[in-house]
Amino acid sequence: METKVINDPVVAIAGVTGAVGAEFIATMDKRGFRVGKLKALASARSAGKRLTFRGQEIVIEELTEGSFAGVDIALFSAGSSVSRRFSPIAAKAGAVVIDNSSAFRMEADVPLVIPEVNARRIREHKGIIAVPNCSAITALVPLWPIHRQNRIKRLILSTYQAASGAGAAAMEELVESTRASLAGRAYQRTVLPHPYAFNVFNHDTRIDPETGYNEEETKVIKETRKIFEDDRIAVGVTCVRVPVLRAHCQAITFECEKPITEQEVRTILSEAPGVKIIDDRVKNYFPMPIDASGQDDVLVGRIRKDLSDPSGHSISMFVAADQLLKGAALNAIQIAELLPERAMA
Ligand SMILES: NC(=O)c1ccc[n+]([C@@H]2O[C@H](COP(=O)([O-])OP(=O)(O)OC[C@H]3O[C@@H](n4cnc5c(N)ncnc54)[C@H](OP(=O)(O)O)[C@@H]3O)[C@@H](O)[C@H]2O)c1
Numbered sequence: 319m320e321t322k323v324i325n326d327p328v329v330a331i332a333g334v335t336g337a338v339g340a341e342f343i344a345t346m347d348k349r350g351f352r353v354g355k356l357k358a359l360a361s362a363r364s365a366g367k368r369l370t371f372r373g374q375e376i377v378i379e380e381l382t383e384g385s386f387a388g389v390d391i392a393l394f395s396a397g398s399s400v401s402r403r404f405s406p407i408a409a410k411a412g413a414v415v416i417d418n419s420s421a422f423r424m425e426a427d428v429p430l431v432i433p434e435v436n437a438r439r440i441r442e443h444k445g446i447i448a449v450p451n452c453s454a455i456t457a458l459v460p461l462w463p464i465h466r467q468n469r470i471k472r473l474i475l476s477t478y479q480a481a482s483g484a485g486a487a488a489m490e491e492l493v494e495s496t497r498a499s500l501a502g503r504a505y506q507r508t509v510l511p512h513p514y515a516f517n518v519f520n521h522d523t524r525i526d527p528e529t530g531y532n533e534e535e536t537k538v539i540k541e542t543r544k545i546f547e548d549d550r551i552a553v554g555v556t557c558v559r560v561p562v563l564r565a566h567c568q569a570i571t572f573e574c575e576k577p578i579t580e581q582e583v584r585t586i587l588s589e590a591p592g593v594k595i596i597d598d599r600v601k602n603y604f605p606m607p608i609d610a611s612g613q614d615d616v617l618v619g620r621i622r623k624d625l626s627d628p629s630g631h632s633i634s635m636f637v638a639a640d641q642l643l644k645g646a647a648l649n650a651i652q653i654a655e656l657l658p659e660r661a662m663a
Contacts, residue, residue, distance in 0.1 A: 324390040324391065324414075324657070324659045324660055325352060325660055326352050326353070326354035327352075327353065327354055327390035327391045327654075327660075328353075328354050328355045328356075328357065328388055328389050328390050328391075329346075329353050329354075329355070329356050329357070329389070329390065329391045329392075329393065329654075330356075330357040330359055330385060330386060330389040330391070330392045330393070330408070330413065331343070331356070331357070331358055331359060331393045331395075332359045332360075332381050332385075332392060332393070332394045332395065332396045332400065332401075332404060332408075333359070333360060333394065333395035333396030333397070333400070333418075334358040334359060334360050334364075334369065334378060335360045335364045335367070335378065335486075336360075336395055336396065336485060336486055337482055337485050337486040337489065337642055338395035338418055338642055338646045338647050339360070339395055339396075341642045341643060341646065341647035341648070342393050342395070342647045342650065342651065343356075343369075343371060344647075345643065345647045345648050345651045346651060347372070349651060349655070351651055351654065351655065353371075353372075354390075356371050356376055357379065357385065357389060358371075358376045358377070358378045358379065359378070359379055359380070359381040359385055359396075360378050360379075360380070360381065360396070361380065361381065361396075362380045364378045364380075365378060365379055365380040366378065381396065381400065381404060383404070383407050385404070385408075386404075386407060386408040386411035386412075386413050387411055389408065389411065389412070389413040390412075390413060390414065390659070391413060391414050391416065391654055391657070392405070392408040392409075392413040392414070392415045392416070393416050393418075393650055393651075393654070394408075394415060394416070394417040394418060394419060395418040395419070395646065395647075395650075396419075397419060398419040398420050398421040399421075400419075401417050401419040401421040401422070402419075402421040402422075405417055405421065405422065405446055406445075406446075409444075409445030409446050410445075413445075414443065414445065414446075414447065414654075414657055414659065415445060415446040415447065416447050416449065416650045416653050416654055417446060417447070417448050417449065418449045418646050418647075418650060420451065420537060421448075422446050422448050423448040423450065423451070423537070423541060423544075424540055424541075424544065425446075425448075427444050428443075428444075428446050428447065428448050429442050429443050429447050429448070430448045430450050430541060430544050430545055431447055431448070431449070431450075431545075431649075431653050432450060432455055432458055432459060432462075432545060432649060433649070433652040433653060433656060434459050434462065434590075434591045434592045435458055435459070435462045435545055435546075436545060436547075437656055440653060440656050440657065440658070441658050447653055449646060449649050449650050449653070450541045450545060450649075451534065451537040451538060451541055451645075452483060452566060452639075452641035452644075452645025452646055453475075453477050453479070453534060453537070453538050453555075453557060453566060453568070453641075453645075454537065454538050454541040454542055454545065455639070455641075455644055455645045455649055456566055456568055456616055456637060456639040456641065456644070456645060457473070457475055457538070457542070457568055457570060457637070458542060458545055458546070459590075459592045459593060459616045459639075459644065460587055460590060460593045460616055460618045460635075460637060461473070461570070461572060462546070462590075463586050463587065463589075463590040463593075464572070464574070464578075464583060464586055464587075465546060465548075467586060468574040468575060468576050468578050468582075469548075469574065469575045470551060470572045470573065470574055470575075471550070471551065471552065471573055471574065471575050472551070472552040472553075472554075472572065472573040473542070473551060473552065473553045473554070473570070473571075473572045473573075474553075474554040474555070474570070474571045474572070475538070475553075475554075475555050475556075475568050475569065475570045475571070476555070476556045476557075476558070476568065476569045477521075477534075477555070477556070477557045477558060477566060477567070477568050478558065478560045478562070478566065478567040478568065478569075478607075479521060479534075479557060479558065479559050479560065479566045479641075480559075480560065480562040480563060480564050480565055480566055480607060480641070481514070481559075481561070481562065481563055481564070482563060482564040482565070482641065482642050483559075483566060483641050483645075484509065484510065484522060484559070485509075487508070487509045488509045488510055488514075489563055489564070491507055491508065491509045491510060491514055492514050492515070492561055492563060493563070495507060495513065495514050495515040496514075496515040496516070496561070498515070499515040499516060510522050510559065514559075514561055515561060516561060517561060518558055518559065518560050518561070519558060519559055520532060520557075520558055520559075521533075521534040521535070521557035521558060521559055522559060523557075531555075532557060534557040535555045535556065535557050538553065538555045538557070539553045539555060562607045563607075563611075564607065564611045564640065564642065565607035565608075565610040565611045565638055565639060565640045565641065566607070566638070566639060566641045566645065567605065567606075567607055567610075567636065567637065567638045568636070568637050568638075569634070569635075569636055570634065570635050570636070570637060571624050571632060571633070571634045572632065572633060573624075573627060573631050573632040574631050574632070574633075575631070576631070577629070577630040577631055578630070578631060578632075578633060579623075579630070580621055580622055580623055580633065583621050583633050583635070584597075584621055587618055587621070592614070592615055592616060592644065593615060593616050593618055594613075594615040594616070594617050594618070595617075595618055595619065595621070596609065596617045596618070596619045597618070597619035597620065597621055598619075603619075604619035604620050604636055605617035605618060605619045605620075605636055605637055605638035606638055607638050609638065610638035610639050610640050611640050612640060612643070613639075613640055613643070614640075614643055614644060614648055615639075615644070616637055616638075616639040616644060617637060617638045617639065618635055618636075618637050619635065619636055619637075620634065620635055620636040621633065621634075621635045622634055622635070
């Protein structure tokens with residue numbers, strides 16, 4: 319079958335009014351991603367509203383089964399149930415779907431792609447390509463070049479996840495509940511399960527009563543194995559929500575098969591794509607969400623020997639990344655840039 323060339327693609331964004339949807343547009347602009355025509359899709363609530371794309375006013379349409387006629391690339395960020403229902407319809411209509419939800423990530427015939435790690439998998443797509451979970455992306459971008467040189471056999475990470483990971487409404491809940499708290503007013507939360515201002519709580523995904531793991535943690539474990547193509551990697555993970563507006567952080571400790579030094583990790587990471595080292599011990603300056611916000615790179619610092627492993631196989635570090643960008647929209651646009659259909663031209 320001839321591969322069609324889509325260098326000036328008709329692009330549909332499903333979930334255009336959301337936190338990730340806005341970043342799709344900003345990222346396409348920033349990277350000069352060529353677009354023949356943009357279809358802006360959201361729920362019936364947003365139908366008829368307008369947005370401006372490259373100087374043109376575009377009317378937002380309700381996402382329906384008929385939305386994908388003539389669409390070349392469909393970027394989905396409208397939740398798993400929407401993806402599960404509409405992505406196959408979009409793929410059947412001839413679009414390549416790049417999906418930010420968890421709906422298809424673990425399906426065997428769906429590539430789960432971080433371009434810095436496994437771009438080659440993009441070519442194997444059968445209509446749908448999945449963007450990994452944002453916590454998985456944040457950890458795996460810096461860990462992959464280390465893993466390639468000295469296999470990581472055990473990984474322990476704890477997340478500090480921002481409001482933006484739960485969408486635009488959660489960001490507003492953080493701002494408004496903080497205002498209310500400072501003013502001594504009561505606040506009726508509607509998005510997150512616990513008071514958000516000045517608080518930290520277990521990630522707001524379902525918790526498995528048997529294992530005690532929340533879904534975010536399970537995603538990180540499963541997706542790490544799929545992306546690294548390494549079923550033996552042992553992953554321990556704790557995911558919590560912190561009252562930060564944007565950009566996730568993680569404390570990561572990993573144990574390699576062979577001994578590894580702090581200096582070796584620095585050398586590897588200084589050449590790693592998508593990674594920026596921020597590690598100033600004199601000034602006590604390390605990765606922070608405030609610096610990661612709006613940045614494409616995963617910031618990595620506090621690189622040090624894990625003193626709990628005297629054998630010298632383990633390193634600890636602290637990372638921060640804008641999960642609306644590298645954890646979602648940027649990763650998706652990077653995939654779109656690498657589609658074989660575009661490379662044909
Ligand atoms: N936020 C992140 O950092 C992040 C990272 C990775 C992946 N993701 C995934 O990306 C998706 C969206 O996340 P978000 O943070 O952007 O959420 P959000 O800010 O809450 O936005 C949700 C978007 O989905 C649309 N939508 C909801 N129900 C719909 C329906 N029935 N039909 C069509 N559109 C519908 C909304 O449209 P209306 O405005 O019309 O309601 C809105 O545009 C989720 O699957 C999430 O897991 C998010």
